[in-house]
Amino acid sequence: MTFEEAQSRVQELRDEIEYHNQRYYQEDNPSITDAEWDALMRELIHLETTFPELQSPSSPTQRVGAPVSEGFVKVEHEIPMLSLSNAYSTEELREFDRRVRQVVGDDVRYVCELKIDGLAVSLRYEDGQLVRGATRGDGDVGEDITSNIRTIRNVPLALKEPVTLEVRGEAYMPKQSFAKLNEQREQQGEPLFANPRNAAAGSLRQLDPRIAASRRLGVIIYQLAQADRYPVERHSEALEYVKSLGLPANGERQVCNDIDEVIAYIEAWGEQRRSLSYATDGMVIKVDDIALQQELGFTAKSPRWAIAYKYAAEQAETTLRRIDLNVGRTGAVTPTAIFDPVQLAGTTVSRASLHNEDLIHEKDIRVGDRIVVQKAGDIIPEVVRSLPEKRTEDVVPFSMPHDCPQCGEPLHRLPDESAWRCVNPNCPALIREGLIHFVSRDAMNIDGLGEQWITILLDRRMVTTVADLYRLTKNDLLSLERMGEKLADKLLHSIEVSKGNSLERLLFGLGIRLVGEKAAKTIAQVFLSMDALEKASVDDLVAIPDIGPKMAESIVTYFQAPGPQQLIEELRALGLNMTYLGQTAAKVESVFTGKTVVLTGTMATVDRKQATEWIERLGGNASGSVSAKTDFVVAGEKAGSKLEKARSIIASGKNPELRILDEDAFLQIVDEAGLR
Structure with a gap:
């Protein structure tokens, strides 16, 4: 492909991807599948990699997330981002209306907009290009979260016109993403987010933008700052104006002629709002x-x-009638409250997770209690509190059993965890949940082989491990009720296709404790093969960005156990791919090969992303923190605490071999390897 052909195709791909982003994130009406969207993005990444001069800060490829930043820069808002006063009754709304009319007269109209349960953000565009995203902070000073904002796909990186403006909006996490995130965190034994607002805020305040990129956040614009500078006279016109520029303006709104219409609109949305995809x-x-x-x-x-x-x-x-115990795929035993059915947020609710034993004791929840329940963020049922004043004398405190409710083996609780776990690898619950996870879309993606069929296969004792899935025959499947030839052929085809998945899908599917989808891909990109990963030490793993000591120990422990070793050998013999199939540039031998390199400060001639890529091409492991195991620190301008720590390590004798390089010395190594 010539440069001119690539230039034309790159623009076609960018336009098509942004069109589909709008259909998916703004119109909630996707016209292609996720797989088709991924194919377009992969082609664009390939062309921008092949022709670096075609890269652009407004390209959709910039949404995948930059390397971890060292901290957030403070941003002073030109116009303060103030909070709103609240009203909790129609009487307070009428009092607000009275105060307004007392100042400006009776000729006043209002705009009603649904209040999104998220994090207030400010977006600034210059000549139509997104240049900054910031949090509200204290109203006067916020934090620069531009790298994270760029990962949100319904935020245009370039407007339809080359205008300069600032808009305010609400960053939110869709209900489906929120529920999935909390489910993953509970399986990993991590604290749960209380509501979508906290989850969105927690995502945008991560120093690693790849975390925000993985959580499918959205933004809804509710204000054009300094609107009097633009060709609009009304707030409703301002929202239409920013929408015409490609920004996701608040669509659930209405202009009302008086406070009575306002109150009617509020009442109309009281229940209807629960059907929206966001809280x-x-x-x-x-x-x-x-x-x-x-x-x-x-x-x-x-x-x-x-x-x-x-x-x-x-x-x-x-x-509260009883507390059931459920065993997840990681062995975590989760108590669930079962109570008399009640209507909440338009649905009938009769159960809610109690998460762990500590929470039950903190809230003093007992079987037989009268309890108060609600939906957190109108989504997740939760027990708010018990009502001890209504408690009868025969009600006793909850006590966690010592044995697994599924297999009867003893439960264990690690000192730094709140969850009790079953560690019996042959526990039926672990096997079932592990199989369901293995075939899921984000893991091995065996289409059609869902929870129902897994349960049937287990009941018929046709599978006991994930390896058994690859031993199923057509006759095996046809022996099952409601299984026809077409469905059997489809399932066998899906199973066969899954053998060719890249290493990261298999790693995630194996359900190694603490290893999520993102970590699995990071690990696969570094080690490239299952053989190399099986030989990795804790130190090897900790040297990888985003892999902490607990995860590293969990991975090493997994591969040292006889059961996983046997399983992997069986999967290898059954023909499953054991290598990373993503794009991997050839490594170049250098002084960085096998060494841990930390970047700090600002480079004058190269950005951090490019510098990180060079380190990896040179065989180094780019790390975000300095320790006694660090081999090189590359210090740019305004290098701070990391540079001081490196000097301290050298001076103390903990690692006198640690080398500190300035930008010129770093670029000399890059040039000697022919990478620039």
Whole structure:
């Protein structure tokens, strides 16, 4: 392909990907599958890698996440990001209306917008290009989260017109992503997010943008800053204007002629809002006329022309009948409250996770108690509290059993964990959950072989390990009820196709404790083969960015155990791929080969992403932290604590061989290897 052909194709791909991003994230109406979207993105990445001069900060490829940053830079807002005063009743709304009309008269209209339960952010565009994303912070000073904002696919990296402006909006996590994230965290024994707002905030405040990229966040714009500078007279017009530029303006809104229409609109959305893909916790009411907004002005904390009506959290009282124990694929035993059914947020609820024994004791929850339940963020059922004043004398405190409810083997609790675990590899629950996870979409993606068929295969004793899936024959499947020839052929084809998956899918599918989807890919990209990974030490693994000591120990322990060793040999003999199939550039021998290299400070002639890629091409392991095991520290301008720590390690004699390189010395190594 010539440069001109590549240039044309790159632009076609960028336009097509952004079109599909809009269909998926803004219109909720995708027109292609995830696999087709991935294929477009892979082609674009390949072309931009082959022709580096075609790379652009506005390309969709920039959304995958940059390397880990050292910390957030403070950003001073040109216009303060103030919070809104709240109203909890129609009486308070009418009082707000009275105050407004007292200043500007009765000729006033309002705009009602659903209040998104997320994190307030500011986006700045210059000449149509996204140049900065920031948190609200204290209203005057926020944090620069541009790298994380770039990973959000419904945020345009370039506007449809080359204008300079700043917009404010709410970054949110979709309900489905929130539920999946908490499910993953619970399986890994990690603390759960209380609601989608906390999850979105936690994602955007990660120093590693790849975490934000993996969580499918969205942004909804609710304000054009300094709107009086633009060709609009009303707030509703401002939202239409930013929407015309390609920004995801708040679509669930209505202009109301008076406060009665406002109240009617709020009531109409009281239940309807629960059907949305994102969580809402209220309605924002704003004076529509921008000139009237300026006349009303601000208090020290909030605008006088806007107010937030907060919907009351719907709670219900019921009776806790029992606490069931469920064993997950990692062996974690999760207590679940089973109570008399109640209506919450439009659905019937009769169960809620209690997460762990400590939470049960903290809330003093006992079987037979009257309890209060609600849906966290209108999504996840939870027990808010017990009502001890209504407790009968025969109710006793909960006590965690000592044995696994599935296999009867003793349960174990590690000193630094809240979960009790079954560690019996032959536990039926671990086997079942492990098989379901192995065939899932994010793991080996064996299409059609879901939870129902896994349960049937286990009940018929046709499978006991994941290796048995690859031994199934057509006659085996046809012996099952409701299994026809077409379905049997389809399942066998899916099983056969899965043998060719890249190493990271197999690693994730094996269910190694603490190894999530992202970590599995990182590990696969470094070690490239199962053989190399099986020989890795804890030190080898900790040297990889994002792999901490606990995960490293978990991986080494897994591969040292006889059961996993036998399983991997069986899978290898059955024809499963054991290598990483992603794009891997050839390594170049250098002084960095096999060494741990830390970048710190700002490079004058190269960005951190390119420097990290060079280190990896030169055989080094790019790390985000300095320790006595670090071999090189590359220090750019304004290098801070990491450089000081490196000097301290050298001076103390802990690692006198540690070398500190400036930018010129680093680039000399790159040039000698012919990479630049």
